[in-house]
Amino acid sequence: MLNNARIEEVLSTLDRGLPQALDRLLAFLRIPSISTDPAHMGDVRDAAEWLCAELAGLGFEASVRDTPGHPMVVAHSPKGQRRALLFYGHYDVQPVDPLNLWDRPPFEPEIEDTPDGKVIRGRGAADDKGQLMTFIEAFRAWKEVHGSLPTDLVLLFEGEEESGSPSLRPFLRENAEELRAGIAMICDTGMYSDGRPAITTQLRGLYGEEIVIRAADRDLHSGSFGGLAANPIQILVDALATIKDESGRITLPGFYAGVEELTNELRADWDDLGFDAAEFLSRVGLSQPIGEKGRTGLEMVWNRPTFEINGLSGGYTGEGFKTVLPAEARAKVSFRLTGSQDPEKIRETFRAHIRAAIPADCSVEFHAHGASPASRMDISDAAFAAAKAALSDEWERDAAYIGAGGSIPIAGDFKEILGMDSMLVGFGRDDDRIHSPNEKYDLQSFAKGARSWARILAALS
Template sequence: MVEATGLVAVLERLEAGREAALGRLMEFLRIPSISTDPAHRGDVRRAAEWLCGELAGLGFEARVHDTPGHPMVVARSAGGGTRPLLFYGHYDVQPVDPLDLWNRPPFDPAIEEGATGPVIRARGAADDKGQLMTFVEAFRAWKEVHGALPPDLILLFEGEEESGSPSLQPFLRAHADELRASLAMICDTSLYSDGRPAITTQLRGLVGEEVVVRGADRDLHSGSFGGLAANPIMVLAQALGALKDRNGRITLPGFYDGVEDLSDTLRQDWQALGFDAAEFLGRVGLKAPIGEQGRAPLDMVWNQPTAEINGIAGGYAGDGFKTVLPAEARAKVSFRLTGRQDPAAIRAAFRDHVRRFVPADCKVEFHEHGGSMASVMDVSDPAFAMARRALGEEWGREAAYIGAGGSIPVAGDFKLILGMDSMLIGFGRDDDRIHSPNEKYDVESFVKGARSWARILAALR
C-alpha cells in the first residue's frame, strides 16, 4: 500500500488540475466517434489516436492496434509491481438520433447546471469517455507526484463496444499473453441509485432468439379458413404464453440448472440497501411488482434468470380492421441468465419448447441473436475489500456490493479467455440519459471518480 502522504499528494494534484482535466475531456468529447455509423469511421480512428497520444505522453508504451473493425488502444506501464491490473473502457459512442431532441449539439460539450450540481453535457460524457478519463486522470496525477506511473498497468480501450464488440474476442485470444493480469477494472457502470459508491460483483448473461412461424402460403380470409387452418400468431402466442407458469416460474426443462442462491453475505448487503420496488417501478408509471412468487425484488432484478418477449409481429395491425389468418408470425425473445446457466442449453430448450406447439403443416425457424454466460466475481479476493474501503473513504459512505440486471459481455470474455475476474466500478447516475438525447455526466462523478481510482491504486500497490 502506498504511504498516506503519497496518496494525499496525488489527491491534491487532482484537485489542482481539475480545470485542465475537464478541458481534456471536452476535447475528447468533441470527436464524434460513433462506431455504428460508417460515415464516422475516420472519427473513431481519430479518437483512438487522440487517446493513444495522451497515454504515450504520460509515459505508457501505447499503440493503436488495427482490427477488422475499429481500433483497439493498448498501453502498459513498466513492470516491477506486485499485481498486474488491466483497465478496460471504450471510446466509441452511440448515435445521436433524434437530433432535434438535444438541447445543444451533441459533440459541442459544455458544463451546465443540473438538478443537483454542474454536469458535462455531450454524447459520450457518461458512456464511456468521461468514465474512461477518470482512469487516465488518476494515472496522470500519480505520475506527476511520484515521477513514474504505477507499475504493471495494462490498458485496453475498445472502439466497438457500442456496435457489439465483434473484434474483441478474437483480439483477446490473439493478444492474451500481453493482456492477462490478476484482475480487470471496468469503469462502464454506475453508482447505486441513492448515490453511494458501488462495486458490481455479478452480471447476468444473455440469450437472444428470434422465432418465425409460417403457415399457409398467403394470408387467409378468417371467415373461409378460420377454425380449420393453422393461425401462426395463435401458435406462437400459445408457445410464448407457456414459457411461465402461474407463479412466474419459467417452464423450460432444465432452465434453472446452474442457478445459485445468494450467499448470506450478499443477501444481507442487498437487504441493507433498502430497495423500494414500488418507488422503482413508480419512476416508469408502474407500481405492482410481478415475477416469481416468494422472491425479494432485488433477487429478481439481479440474481434470478428471466424470460421476456421483446417484440412480436404478424398479421394486419394498420388502421381499420382486416380479418385474416396471417401467413406468418414472429417474435424476439431474450433470456437473462445467472450463475452457471449454459446459453447453448437454454437456446436449445427454448427451440424444443416452441417446436412442441407447431402443427405438422406449419414451419418454424430460429435466428440467433447472441449469447453469453453470467459473470460472478470472487469477492473473497482481498482487492475487493481494499477497493470497498477506498471508495468509502472518498465518498463518505460505505460502498455497496451490487448486482446488475443487464449484461456486460466483456467481463465474461475476460473470465473465459484471460482467466481473470473483473471489478466493475463506475460513477454514472440513473439520470445520465446514456444512449438518449442530452446525455450528461456529473462533474462530481468525474472529479471524485478520478480521486477514487487514485485511492484504489494506492490501496492495491
C-alpha cells in the same frame, strides 16, 4: 484508512488540476467517434490516436492496434514485479439521433449548471469517455507526484463497444499473454441509485431468439377458414405462454441448472440498500411487482433468470380492421441468465419447446441473436475488500457490492479468455441519459471518480 501522505498529495494534485482535466475531457468529447456509422470511421481512429498520444505523454508504452473493424488502444506501464491491473474502457460513442431533441450540438460539449449541480453535457460524457478519463487523470496525478505508478498497469481501450464488439474476442485471444493481468478494472458502470459508491460483482447473461411460424401459403379469410385452418399467431402465443407458470418460474426442462442462491454477504449488502420495488416501478408509471414469487425485488432484477417476450407481429395491424388468419407470425424473445446457466443448452431446450407446439403442416424457423453467459466475481479476492474500503473513504459512505440486471459481455470474455475476474466500478448516475439526447456526466462523478481510482490504486499496490 488510506488517509496518508502518499495518497493525500495525489488527491490534492487532482483537485488543483481539475480545470485542466476538464479541458482534456472536452477535447476528447469533441471527436464524434460513432462506431456504428461508417461515415465516422476516421473520427473513431482520431479518438484512438488522441488517447494513444495522451498515454504516451504519461510514459506508457502505447500503441493503436488495427483490427478488422475499429482499432484498439493498448498501453503498458514499465514492467515490475507487482500484481498487474488491466484497465478497460471504450472510446466509441452512440449515434446522436434524434438530433432535434438535443438542447445543444452533441459534439460541442460544455459544463452546465443545473439545479442538481454542474454537469458535463455531450455525447459520450458518461458512456464512456468521461468514465475512461477518470482512469487517466488518476494515473496522471500519480505520475506527477511520485514519478511512477504504484503498480503495473495494462490498458485496453476499445472502439467498437457501441457496435457489438465484433473484433474484441479475437483480439483477446490473439493477444492473451500480453493482456493477461491479476484482475481487470471496468469503468462502464454506475453508482447505486441513491448515489452510493458501488462495485458490481455480478452481471446477468443474455440469450436472444427470433421465431417465425408459417402456416397457409397466404392470408386467409377468417369467415371461410376460421376454426379449421391453423393460425400461426395463436400457435405462437400458446407456445410462449406455457414457458412461465403461475408462480413466475420458467418451465423449460433443466432451465435452472446452474442458478445460484445469494451468498449471505451479498444478501446482507443488498438488504442494506433498502430497495423499494413499488417506488422503482413508479418511475415508469407502474406499481405492482410482477415476477417470481418469494423473491425480493433486487433478487429478481439482479440474481434470477428471466424470460421476456420483446416483440410480436403478424396479420393485419394497419388502420381499420381486416378479418384474416395470417400466413405468418413472428416473435422476438430474450432470456436473462444467472450463475453458470449455459445459453446454448437453453437455446436447444427453448427451440425444442417451440417445435413441439407446431402442427405437422406448419413450419418454424429460428434466428439467433447472441448468447453470453452470466458473470459472477470472486469477492473473496482481497482486492475487492480493499477497493470497497477505498471507495467508502472517498465518498464518506459505505460502498456496496451490487448486481446488474443487464449484460456487459467483456467481463465474461476476460474470465473465459484471460482467466481473470473483473471489478466493475463506475460513477454514472441513473439520470445520465446514456444513449439518449442530452447525455451528461456529473462534474462530481468525474472529479471524485478520478480521486476514487487514485485511492484504489494505492489500496491495490
